[in-house]
Amino acid sequence: MPAVANIVLADAQATPxxxxxxxxxxxxxxxxxxxxRSLATPDGYWRISAQLVRTPPPTNGTIxxxxxxxxxxxxxxxxxxxxxxxxxAGYQTAPTVAYVDRSVEEFIFSSRDVLQDxxxxxxxxxxxxxxxxxxxxxxxxxxxRN
Numbered sequence: 001m002p003a004v005a006n007i008v009l010a011d012a013q014a015t016p017x018x019x020x021x022x023x024x025x026x027x028x029x030x031x032x033x034x035x036x037r038s039l040a041t042p043d044g045y046w047r048i049s050a051q052l053v054r055t056p057p058p059t060n061g062t063i064x065x066x067x068x069x070x071x072x073x074x075x076x077x078x079x080x081x082x083x084x085x086x087x088x089a090g091y092q093t094a095p096t097v098a099y100v101d102r103s104v105e106e107f108i109f110s111s112r113d114v115l116q117d118x119x120x121x122x123x124x125x126x127x128x129x130x131x132x133x134x135x136x137x138x139x140x141x142x143x144x145r146n
Contacts, residue, residue: 007034007048021048031073041081043097049075049104055111068111075104 004023010016021034029051036046053071081095105125109118128134136142 004032019046021046039081041095044079044081044095046079047075047077049073049077070109070111072107072109073104074107075102077102 006023007021008018009021010018019036019038021036024033024035026032030053031049031051034048035042039045051071051073053073055068055070077100079097079100082098083095084093086092107118107121107125109121129138
């Protein structure tokens with residue numbers, strides 16, 4: 001397992017701001033979490049999730065090798081807070097989560113692949129997300145047209 005450490009990611013502001021995600025640990029589903037604690041309330045903390053689901057060892061050849069896969073899921077979760085108004089006593093209410101934007105990628109690797117196969121896929125995925133067409137697709141929500 002990789003060493004558990006802080007993860008620093010720059011956002012997309014005109015002057016990028018680095019966000020430091022501190023490791024939290026595993027939840028009951030085996031997902032490891034990090035969170036950026038720079039917001040005023042934990043409800044608004046940005047989070048990173050990571051999960052590895054390994055293929056089980058073969059038992060008497062019951063799983064065909066073509067179906068033996070390892071899955072790696074990585075997510076980035078960004079809650080957006082809103083202040084609804086004031087309560088009956090005239091105090092401003094605490095911010096609540098309005099919605100959560102998230103991106104979850106899943107890498108599915110055959111149990112027969114080699115390190116170079118995984119390196120190629122990761123690098124190509126990073127390049128794909130940096131491609132101008134995909135930037136427009138993701139950020140402007142513009143689909144391809146025939």
